[in-house]
Amino acid sequence: MKYESVSREKSLEQLLREAPDNLVVLNPDSSTLQLYELHTPFMILLETCHEKRDFISMYQITEKESFSSQLTFSGYTNLINRPLHQHSCYEIMYVLSGSVTNHVENQTFTYGPGQCCVMNKNIKHCEELSGDFQVVFFMIQDIFLEQLLAEYEPASPSSSADTSPVFQLYLDSLNKNRRFDKVYLDYLPVIPADDALERLHPLFNFMVEEIRKTEPGSRFFLKGAFSRFLRILHTPSLYCMDRVQSDASGQEYIYSKVCHIMEASHGRVSREYLEMQLHYNGEYLNRIVKKYSGKTLLEYGQDIYLEEARRLLLDTDMSISDIITELGFSNRSHFYRVFRRAFGETPLDYRNRQ
Structure with a gap:
């Protein structure tokens, strides 16, 4: 593994220029927009930021080589005001630890552990190099996604690989009416973040090891692991997904995320949990829900x-008793009281009458 310690005078763009030419920064001196051009079918980039300890490390992994480097906050004064950039490929950002501030077009969002976003080629974005976090980026060219689509034929139409939203981004780019869309995918775990990470960490480690081995068949194993990663993101019981147009309003975007979390947990979510997952004050979230739904x-x-109780009945x-447990109630009397208030009768009477 190649390692380089970066001097105080070097910028992040200079660092990328000196790295192997797998990822090249075009117009690196631009203060408004840069283009990152990928010269390999895929790349895994592990980015670790420790502002308190004054260092940022980056580890690039491709089929041909690995490149590791480190720079200091004190040696790079423009960390906070980095320009937005686009990619010649698709970029998947997955947060392993800490929280990341991501600037997407004209909006700013915070991503926590287990959260993920996927950018198409038209989205201008930039993660803020501040605080303490660790993020893994998957940078993928069209050819890699095309091979996945060709090699992983569905067993049935309902399980088609091309129904994955990530594959759909690629297919849209081939459509002359959609190829200039500014779209990104936003994934939020509906299970505890630690549980999501426990499922995905072994896959990530497996991918890295297979790339580094460079043995016959490594790419096949890599494709299989990556396909499983996409399948986990596309499993409703594990993740909720929003397909976001970059011009969507910030509040509408937040409301959609609240709705996904609430629906995935049958409405049994505390305000504190929403605050932790979405990084917004509970009262602010309450106002947004009230604005769009008319309800607290x-x-x-x-x-x-x-509604879920009614459907199950x-x-x-x-x-x-099983329905009450399924809906997450520990207080049976409270459930009966709320149900009677809404429907005018007990759950059993409601079932028998219907």
Whole structure:
């Protein structure tokens, strides 16, 4: 593994210029927009930022070589005001630890552990190199996605690989009416972040090891692992996904994320949990939900779990006790009280009458 310690005078763009020419920065002196051009079918980039310890490290991994380097905050004074950039490839950012501030077009978002975003080639963006975090980037060329689509044929139409939103970004780029769309995908775990990371860490480690081995068949294993990564992101019980147009309003975007979390948990989510997941004050989230739905967070969640309770009563043979457990209630009396208030009768009476 090649290692370089960067002097105080060098910038991040200079660092990338000196690295192997797998990732080249075009118009590096631009203060408004840069283009990162990938010269390999794919790259994995591990970025670690420790502002308190005054260092940033970057580890590039491709089929041909690896490149590791480190620079200091004190030696790079423009960390906060980096220009936005675009890629000649698709970029997947997955947060392993800490929190990352990401500037996407004219908006700013914070991503925490287990969260992920996928940028198409038209999106201008830039992660802010500040604070403490570790992020893995997957940079993927068209040819790599094309091979995945060709090699992973679906067993049935309902399991088609091209239904994955990531594959859809690639297919849209081939459509003359969609190729200039500014679209990105936003993934949020609906399970605890530690559980999501526990599923994905072994896959990431496996990918890195297979690339470094450079043995026969390594690329096949890599493609399989990457396909499994996309499948996990596309599993509703694990992740919710938003396909976002870059011109969507910030509040509308936040509201959609709240809705996904609430629906995935049958409406049984605390305000504190939403604050932790979305990095916004609970009262602010409450105002946004009220603006778009006309209901408070509590009322909105209640509507969701009552509708789910009604569906389970009518469409399944589950017992009342099992339904209460399924919906996450520890207080049976509270559930009965809320249900009677909404429907005017007990759950059992409602089922029998229907």
